[in-house]
Amino acid sequence: MRIDKFLAHNGYGSRNDAKKLIKAKLVMVNDELVTKATYIVDIENDVVSVDMEEIEYFEKVYYMLNKPAGYICSHESKNYPSVLDLIDTNHKDLIMVGRLDADTEGLLLVTNDGQFSHRVAHGKKEIPKTYYVELEEDFNEDYIEVFEGGIMLDEFLLKPAYTEVLTPRSIHLTISEGRYHQVKRMMHYANNQVTYLNRRKIGHLALDESLAFGEYRDLSEEEIALFD
Numbered sequence: 001m002r003i004d005k006f007l008a009h010n011g012y013g014s015r016n017d018a019k020k021l022i023k024a025k026l027v028m029v030n031d032e033l034v035t036k037a038t039y040i041v042d043i044e045n046d047v048v049s050v051d052m053e054e055i056e057y058f059e060k061v062y063y064m065l066n067k068p069a070g071y072i073c074s075h076e077s078k079n080y081p082s083v084l085d086l087i088d089t090n091h092k093d094l095i096m097v098g099r100l101d102a103d104t105e106g107l108l109l110v111t112n113d114g115q116f117s118h119r120v121a122h123g124k125k126e127i128p129k130t131y132y133v134e135l136e137e138d139f140n141e142d143y144i145e146v147f148e149g150g151i152m153l154d155e156f157l158l159k160p161a162y163t164e165v166l167t168p169r170s171i172h173l174t175i176s177e178g179r180y181h182q183v184k185r186m187m188h189y190a191n192n193q194v195t196y197l198n199r200r201k202i203g204h205l206a207l208d209e210s211l212a213f214g215e216y217r218d219l220s221e222e223e224i225a226l227f228d
């Protein structure tokens, strides 16, 4: 792995910040001063230090999972297996970025990077999430405007939500927060009932259509950077 990437992965800021550390002659690999950001580190065997302090390598992982129904976004449950059972990894510290109900399918991010998870799920920047929703009754289009205005759900005023009607009984709904059963409760508010729910997008990141239910893949660097 390139040294600038290695440093960025280990909490030394961006790759540009890492380059500055290298320029300042603060980065060593096995007692050799590193002068180029393109230097390749052997993460298994090399000893890297910054300002004389040794770095213990922490590999951050970022997965996109196509969650199937029947799995739960929690570490343990009596009734359902955890989505983490679908991920074949040695990393024991994985967390799910936000939650989907057991019967909801689609895009779920899983990582061991707590800051990333916080940024995506609860950060200051609102990240819209788009759901494909199938309904028991025809969608009443009067609610397009109602949802855009923000509705009260319990004691909370929801942020504007955007509806795209696909067929009389299927819509795309984009919401900016993730309250408990939010989509199902919004449809209830519109005198309707969700019969199928699938998350398609988080911010600009869309579910990779080549992933079958239960499959996952690493996010690319560009995809991770969508949430910077």
Ligand code: URA
Pocket: 099, 100, 101, 102, 104, 180, 181, 182, 183, 184, 185, 197
């Ligand atoms: N809204 C819901 O009602 N359920 C989900 O799983 C996600 C959003």
